[in-house]
Amino acid sequence: MRQIFTISLIFSTIRLATPLVLAALGGLYSERSGVINIALEGLLLAGAFTAASVTYYAHSPWAGLGAAIIAAAAVAAIHALACIRFKADQVVTGTGINILFIGLPAVLSGALFLSSGSTPQVPKENLLPALARFLPFMPAWRIFTDVSVISLLALIVVFVTRYVLYQTPFGLRLRAVGENPEAADAAGVGVNPMRYVGVILSGVLAGIGGAYLSIGQSSLFTRNMAAGRGFIALAALIFGKWRPVQTLLACLLFGFADALTIQLQGVPVPVTVLRLTVLLLCALLGWFIAYQFRFIRSRMTRTLSGLLVGLAVGVSIVYYSMRGLGRVEVPVQFIQMIPYIVTIIVLAGFIGQSRAPKALGIPYQKER
Amino acid sequence: MKYIREILFPLIAVLAAFVIGGIVVWLIGDSPWQTYKLLIGSAFSWPDGIGYTLFNATPLIFTGLAVAVAFRCGLLNIGAEGQLYVAAFAAAWVGFKFGAQDPGNTAITPLLHLPSLILVPLCCVAAIGAGAIWGGIPGVLKAKFGSHEVINTIMLNFIAVALLSYFTQYRYKIPGDPILQTAPVSPSAHLPTLGRFIPGFPERIPLNLAFILAVIACILVYIFLWKTKWGYELRATGANPSAAEYGGVSIRKQIVLAMAISGGLAGMVGINEVLGYRHSYYDGFSANYGFVGIAVALLGRNHPVGVFLAAILFAVLLRGGIFVDAFTMHVSKDIVDMLQGLVIILVALRPEAVFGRISKFGLMKKANV
Numbered sequence: 001m002r003q004i005f006t007i008s009l010i011f012s013t014i015r016l017a018t019p020l021v022l023a024a025l026g027g028l029y030s031e032r033s034g035v036i037n038i039a040l041e042g043l044l045l046a047g048a049f050t051a052a053s054v055t056y057y058a059h060s061p062w063a064g065l066g067a068a069i070i071a072a073a074a075v076a077a078i079h080a081l082a083c084i085r086f087k088a089d090q091v092v093t094g095t096g097i098n099i100l101f102i103g104l105p106a107v108l109s110g111a112l113f114l115s116s117g118s119t120p121q122v123p124k125e126n127l128l129p130a131l132a133r134f135l136p137f138m139p140a141w142r143i144f145t146d147v148s149v150i151s152l153l154a155l156i157v158v159f160v161t162r163y164v165l166y167q168t169p170f171g172l173r174l175r176a177v178g179e180n181p182e183a184a185d186a187a188g189v190g191v192n193p194m195r196y197v198g199v200i201l202s203g204v205l206a207g208i209g210g211a212y213l214s215i216g217q218s219s220l221f222t223r224n225m226a227a228g229r230g231f232i233a234l235a236a237l238i239f240g241k242w243r244p245v246q247t248l249l250a251c252l253l254f255g256f257a258d259a260l261t262i263q264l265q266g267v268p269v270p271v272t273v274l275r276l277t278v279l280l281l282c283a284l285l286g287w288f289i290a291y292q293f294r295f296i297r298s299r300m301t302r303t304l305s306g307l308l309v310g311l312a313v314g315v316s317i318v319y320y321s322m323r324g325l326g327r328v329e330v331p332v333q334f335i336q337m338i339p340y341i342v343t344i345i346v347l348a349g350f351i352g353q354s355r356a357p358k359a360l361g362i363p364y365q366k367e368r
Numbered sequence: 369m370k371y372i373r374e375i376l377f378p379l380i381a382v383l384a385a386f387v388i389g390g391i392v393v394w395l396i397g398d399s400p401w402q403t404y405k406l407l408i409g410s411a412f413s414w415p416d417g418i419g420y421t422l423f424n425a426t427p428l429i430f431t432g433l434a435v436a437v438a439f440r441c442g443l444l445n446i447g448a449e450g451q452l453y454v455a456a457f458a459a460a461w462v463g464f465k466f467g468a469q470d471p472g473n474t475a476i477t478p479l480l481h482l483p484s485l486i487l488v489p490l491c492c493v494a495a496i497g498a499g500a501i502w503g504g505i506p507g508v509l510k511a512k513f514g515s516h517e518v519i520n521t522i523m524l525n526f527i528a529v530a531l532l533s534y535f536t537q538y539r540y541k542i543p544g545d546p547i548l549q550t551a552p553v554s555p556s557a558h559l560p561t562l563g564r565f566i567p568g569f570p571e572r573i574p575l576n577l578a579f580i581l582a583v584i585a586c587i588l589v590y591i592f593l594w595k596t597k598w599g600y601e602l603r604a605t606g607a608n609p610s611a612a613e614y615g616g617v618s619i620r621k622q623i624v625l626a627m628a629i630s631g632g633l634a635g636m637v638g639i640n641e642v643l644g645y646r647h648s649y650y651d652g653f654s655a656n657y658g659f660v661g662i663a664v665a666l667l668g669r670n671h672p673v674g675v676f677l678a679a680i681l682f683a684v685l686l687r688g689g690i691f692v693d694a695f696t697m698h699v700s701k702d703i704v705d706m707l708q709g710l711v712i713i714l715v716a717l718r719p720e721a722v723f724g725r726i727s728k729f730g731l732m733k734k735a736n737v
Contacts, residue, residue: 036518038518078713082713082716082717085721086717086718086721086722087717087718087721088713088716088717088718089444089716091444091446091518092444092662092666092712092716093712093713093716095446095659095662095712096663096709096710096711096712096713096716097709097713098659098709099656099659099660099663099705099708099709099712100705100706100708100709100710100712100713101709102656102702102705102709103702103703103704103705103706103707103708103709104392104702104705104706104709106700106702106705107392107396107699107700107702107703107706108396110698110699110700110702111396111397111698111699116700117700117702228526231522231523231526234519234522235519235522235523238519331534331537331538333530333531333533333534333537334530334534336526336530337526337527337530337531340523340524340526340527340530341523341527343519343523344509344515344520344523344524347509347513347515347516347519347520348509348512348513348515356516
């Protein structure tokens with residue numbers, strides 16, 4: 001256990017959560033204004049590719065970051081145009097953008113760098129720096145050398161978003177447009193302009209997140225390097241109930257699960273721990289399912305029978321799949337699954353209701 | 369007029385996508401004309417071009433139908449990807465557990481030795497069933513808790529990939545195999561290639577009976593949606609849920625049913641992949657079939673005939689991509705992903721919103737969406 005829970009785990013959590021936080025907050029602006037943004041994945045990829053290529057040519061991470069912001073904002077503008085002006089199904093265009101940005105960076109990198117989908121390595125001094133670069137007189141503590149400027153920026157953005165959303169007229173309008181566009185329109189708020197702003201802001205933030213992926217966390221763009229982070233960010237946004245600080249916490253949780261996955265690789269754990277975990281999960285699941293059987297009147301019967309059936313299933317799984325093992329490496333796949341399972345459970349309302357903005361996904365048509 | 373709309377607008381969307389793609393190709397420094405000639409022209413040679421194109425189309429027909437059925441019920445099934453993985457694995461599992469051992473299978477002792485006539489249908493049922501369950505889960509979650517199927521299907525995609533990668537890597541891989549794939553299925557679980565039946569069609573082309581299944585699936589989906597009471601109720605739910613409920617349709621039941629059928633159809637990709645082609649479950653085999661299925665369904669206007677044609681179009685591109693990779697200077701086969709993305713975006717646009725002005729000239733007058 002000592003090997004697993006180290007101080008590195010914290011820094012690795014921060015590192016892995018940073019792009020999630022940025023993308024999720026981007027999604028927050030878009031979804032609070034009423035436009036579903038499933039394109040976060042594509043926006044991250046657009047930002048990551050642009051940042052890596054521009055930095056490679058311009059030798060400056062700041063040029064790369066700026067270009068990433070512009071590129072991702074432009075892509076977001078396309079999404080906005082399709083969803084708002086042309087009233088397309090928002091999930092479908094988002095999916096289209098995600099597929100487009102698996103292909104487009106690969107096509108461009110093939111043409112620019114003659115590679116199959118990745119950019120050349122950016123030298124280390126041209127990467128987005130850690131905090132220590134700006135604090136030359138501070139001691140070389142890990143909090144300064146291991147934490148990127150972008151991580152700090154992400155944290156600042158969380159609180160700025162919280163302020164903007166709840167304390168400014170702009171935030172009020174943004175929320176109004178997402179909750180009740182008719183009322184907002186009647187009050188003189190331009191529904192569609194607000195939505196454009198929301199979606200484009202999501203591009204700006206996801207672009208920063210993408211740049212962090214390619215020229216912060218690593219040093220080049222590789223094909224499909226976002227690897228589902230856009231979707232996890234979306235899940236974190238829902239888990240965080242479309243609120244900035246809760247979303248940050250959700251991102252940290254998902255980042256932690258990710259960090260744990262990396263840390264647990266190759267570390268043997270007593271199989272007993274694994275068995276108990278499986279048993280516990282099965283019992284809980286049985287309880288949840290049995291609890292839905294309303295036709296059994298007594299709550300006690302439901303709980304007990306659910307727990308028992310769950311345990312029985314768990315015992316058979318453990319018996320069948322873990323015979324004769326001593327200490328095993330925990331399959332990383334199981335830890336990878338945790339965020340997704342948690343999201344499904346949260347969505348189903350087991351851990352507090354998560355309510356989406358009311359007008360989410362509905363194009364606004366002015367009455368005539 | 370309605371038919372013109374249904375055919376014309378998808379065609380315009382595809383053309384627009386090709387024009388944008390052509391501009392990208394031109395900017396990169398290749399000839400768009402040459403690229404498209406390779407991309408589309410390579411698919412129509414006999415027997416290789418046509419054989420491989422139809423083979424590539426098979427999974428897309430299944431996922432396209434899957435997405436279309438869900439769409440008709442007003443649901444977006446983004447989870448076909450996860451459903452087809454689970455189904456393919458189930459087919460493989462039944463294939464190596466219940467049939468005579470493949471000589472290459474040194475790891476898993478089968479429980480039974482079923483003959484081909486029983487084993488193949490059993491594998492198909494396993495694939496469809498597993499897909500239907502994996503698709504049914506978000507259906508149940510939506511019907512029971514109202515949680516949105518889009519997020520749940522995405523989450524289930526990731527869970528399926530992680531879960532199956534665990535099973536493949538730790539439980540059903542042949543020790544020492546460098547590739548992440550399960551033990552091969554029993555020879556009696558193989559679907560014959562069409563080369564066996566068509567004279568002059570070489571057997572090396574992997575086009576197999578699953579393609580015939582895909583055509584049958586198109587017909588069955590048509591009959592189900594437009595000729596049965598269940599299909600009518602399903603479409604009614606999609607068109608106007610509250611009216612359907614008023615008319616006595618149980619919306620919850622329809623949601624679960626539509627998602628399960630959708631998942632089952634997506635699962636049939638596993639039949640093509642495992643029984644017809646690779647003969648084992650190969651981790652991560654799907655080339656985004658589930659997502660391309662969305663494009664196929666949209667382009668095919670959620671109609672089985674349209675789905676079939678759209679699947680052929682995308683299969684042509686997939687086949688041509690290989691030649692583009694080999695015979696052009698700069699453009700790679702990733703152009704296919706790019707074109708698919710563009711088609712999805714463009715086909716999703718509402719024609720009335722794009723061509724608002726044309727309505728003056730009467731093209732849209734009678735059209736009610």
